[in-house]
Amino acid sequence: MSKRAFASLFIAVFLLGAVLRLARLDLRPMHHDEANQALKFGLLLEAGEYRYDRSDHHGPSLYYLSLPFALTLSGRSLAALSETTLRLVTASFGLGTLLLLLLFVPMMGRAAVAWGSLALAGSPAMTYFSRFYIQETILVFFLVAFLAAVWRYVRRPGWGWAAAAGLCAGMMYATKETSVIAFGAAAAAFVLARGWTNKAAGGGGHWRHLAVAAAIALGVSFLFFSSFLRNPRGFVDSILSFEIYFTRAGEGGFHVQPWHYYLGKLAFSPGHGVPFWSEGLILALALTGALAAFASRRPGPDHAPFMRFLVFYSTLAAAVYSAIPYKTPWNLLPFTIGFIMLAGSGAAALVVLPRRNAARLGVALVLAAGCLQLGLQSYRANFVFPADTRNPYVYAQTSPDFMKLVRRVEDIAALAPEGRNMLIKVVAGPYETWPLPWSLRRFGRVGYWQDAAAAGDIGRPPAIISSAEEAAKIGPALNADYQSEFYGLRPDVLLTLYVRNDLWESFLKSRAQ
Amino acid sequence: MKKLLHIVIAAGFVAGVAATAAAQAPTPEQGKEELKLQLPKPMFVGTPRNINSPNLEKVTGKSRGPFFVPAGTKLLSLNKPVTSSDTQPVIGDVAYLTDGEKSGEDGYFVELGPGKQYAQVDLKAPCQLNAVLVWHYHAQARVYRDVVVQVSDDRDFVTGVTAIFNNDHDNSSGLGIGKDKEYIETAEGKLIDPRGVRGRYVRLWSSGNTSNDMNHYVEVEIFGTPAK
Numbered sequence: 001m002s003k004r005a006f007a008s009l010f011i012a013v014f015l016l017g018a019v020l021r022l023a024r025l026d027l028r029p030m031h032h033d034e035a036n037q038a039l040k041f042g043l044l045l046e047a048g049e050y051r052y053d054r055s056d057h058h059g060p061s062l063y064y065l066s067l068p069f070a071l072t073l074s075g076r077s078l079a080a081l082s083e084t085t086l087r088l089v090t091a092s093f094g095l096g097t098l099l100l101l102l103l104f105v106p107m108m109g110r111a112a113v114a115w116g117s118l119a120l121a122g123s124p125a126m127t128y129f130s131r132f133y134i135q136e137t138i139l140v141f142f143l144v145a146f147l148a149a150v151w152r153y154v155r156r157p158g159w160g161w162a163a164a165a166g167l168c169a170g171m172m173y174a175t176k177e178t179s180v181i182a183f184g185a186a187a188a189a190f191v192l193a194r195g196w197t198n199k200a201a202g203g204g205g206h207w208r209h210l211a212v213a214a215a216i217a218l219g220v221s222f223l224f225f226s227s228f229l230r231n232p233r234g235f236v237d238s239i240l241s242f243e244i245y246f247t248r249a250g251e252g253g254f255h256v257q258p259w260h261y262y263l264g265k266l267a268f269s270p271g272h273g274v275p276f277w278s279e280g281l282i283l284a285l286a287l288t289g290a291l292a293a294f295a296s297r298r299p300g301p302d303h304a305p306f307m308r309f310l311v312f313y314s315t316l317a318a319a320v321y322s323a324i325p326y327k328t329p330w331n332l333l334p335f336t337i338g339f340i341m342l343a344g345s346g347a348a349a350l351v352v353l354p355r356r357n358a359a360r361l362g363v364a365l366v367l368a369a370g371c372l373q374l375g376l377q378s379y380r381a382n383f384v385f386p387a388d389t390r391n392p393y394v395y396a397q398t399s400p401d402f403m404k405l406v407r408r409v410e411d412i413a414a415l416a417p418e419g420r421n422m423l424i425k426v427v428a429g430p431y432e433t434w435p436l437p438w439s440l441r442r443f444g445r446v447g448y449w450q451d452a453a454a455a456g457d458i459g460r461p462p463a464i465i466s467s468a469e470e471a472a473k474i475g476p477a478l479n480a481d482y483q484s485e486f487y488g489l490r491p492d493v494l495l496t497l498y499v500r501n502d503l504w505e506s507f508l509k510s511r512a513q
Numbered sequence: 514m515k516k517l518l519h520i521v522i523a524a525g526f527v528a529g530v531a532a533t534a535a536a537q538a539p540t541p542e543q544g545k546e547e548l549k550l551q552l553p554k555p556m557f558v559g560t561p562r563n564i565n566s567p568n569l570e571k572v573t574g575k576s577r578g579p580f581f582v583p584a585g586t587k588l589l590s591l592n593k594p595v596t597s598s599d600t601q602p603v604i605g606d607v608a609y610l611t612d613g614e615k616s617g618e619d620g621y622f623v624e625l626g627p628g629k630q631y632a633q634v635d636l637k638a639p640c641q642l643n644a645v646l647v648w649h650y651h652a653q654a655r656v657y658r659d660v661v662v663q664v665s666d667d668r669d670f671v672t673g674v675t676a677i678f679n680n681d682h683d684n685s686s687g688l689g690i691g692k693d694k695e696y697i698e699t700a701e702g703k704l705i706d707p708r709g710v711r712g713r714y715v716r717l718w719s720s721g722n723t724s725n726d727m728n729h730y731v732e733v734e735i736f737g738t739p740a741k
Contacts (some may be wrong), residue, residue: 009608272619273604388725483682486569486695488723492654494697511684 017121023093035435042078094130103148107306116344124373166213170220189312269392289346314338405487469502539610627726
């Protein structure tokens, strides 16, 4: 593939990836986890406070990397912050991952990178979670950058790539403590790939370079976990968090899934009335790429060593993630990116398989149509079914109906004398509370109680929001004075909104006008 | 002696409970009979939790109990033509409303587009309606929004429209404020008493639900007698 053709193709693919990642970022209601992260970031934004919490929330990079986006687009106020601004952070890193593939041209070849970027641009899993304000997309970005730096270093050892590898490793750890799975899989894959190839694919490393890379990695992660030296204990806590995550991985609870959960999701998910979902094309092409990596007979600095590394990395990482009982769909990203890159290599190998140019063109067109089908699935996942349980990547997602509750509270506040300073009491357990703290961030007086007993005398506030369980306890005391409404928080989870009768009457009158 | 006393007390208690139950059991009015319904298999258990609210029908977890209709009442809607405001449903076909299949599984419901939508059953002749039974979607605990059921002899519902059910408490659908309660979908369906209203067309409105903005129907059964 000529440089010009490659550049043109890559720009087109990048634009496709940009549309799928950046358009209508506000379409999906905030997920419980996104809202949680957003509030944590809000504290950093408004008060400059961040303290690593080893029991939850993962690493600090998400919050610090969100700062430039928020400061540029919405200022220092949490109230002014929007879903679009927050999701723009992860979407940008998702798009950045696409650009990073360019670094692999020497290790994979232009054709493989072009096909890989097309699969990455259209992958429903990759696009969907790029639009999710959680750490995974940032982890994948630094993982890909780390692999690129390591293999660039292997090809041509030097301070630059060593330092870049260290920086990316540090950022990976500062993003998610569980990045150790990716580190472990990458290290084992590196040893296996080098062993398989016998001859080193490039020059050997220098211990000084390695020491600098390790120092930078440690330094970067220390800076982030210690809140830039204000809480040195944070770094120690990040190491102590392994005990918590190890225990959680084994326990699982609600999140326990069978070993084939991730592969099953990628391979096939029934549509339940709408067309089925499948990234089977990526899996099939990745398998082809794996076969091509081991079928290569050319010795020396060809593409086989890196492709073999990718085979080992993707397989090992997928095996480890699949072996952990605790599973959430976004955890498939760190190994799926390996499959996608392998798929690029597989597609490139398939295209050159026939001898005739016409046949090659035919294969390329079929593969392009397959990738287009991935893009169409991405469109459906992100713009048609972003919060619908028929979308395989929708997981404990907040229902669109929840946004009607927020709008109703806004409507009532517009009529209340106190406006957004009206008292709102929320009586619900933690799993039925989020994303309320995010959605009600613009209200000045919102109180949260986990149950009716803790709330005590509920009084006569303008609005009360309660879980179904607590509504049964507080409802009888309110019935005469309040109008109640029901809103879906998540499938099978309802919230009750109580609006004081005087405000309800005003609301109905305003509707009639 | 003591044992005998216990037996007598226990027998008295059982007899008392039985007599109370018999007294409380609904009895049909003159010329009425119990409407026999065939209900689908329930699709979820455990939810919804007990919600105590004046605006939501109390979820008892028990059977609805008998419903009495005038003698001679028949199922009128089976295989009758259905139209809808969404001429291209997202999933399925509007004919599902009257095909007699009430399963909550995939493949048995029609999905109409987001927001306010209606489905309309044509009974082919004016009838006296004695019961309407609606299943929107019963695989999940959901509340459908702004459920309004209207009856008319006018296909376009411009004249002679009678609302037999309306739980649009804030008039967000613009069909008038309803005083009926919201309810959580179950396999029992929602039984509406049309109180003998006459009409050829039955139009069922809804405006999304607590899980998504779509509108669903598994089945609608309209019972009555041909108008004389």
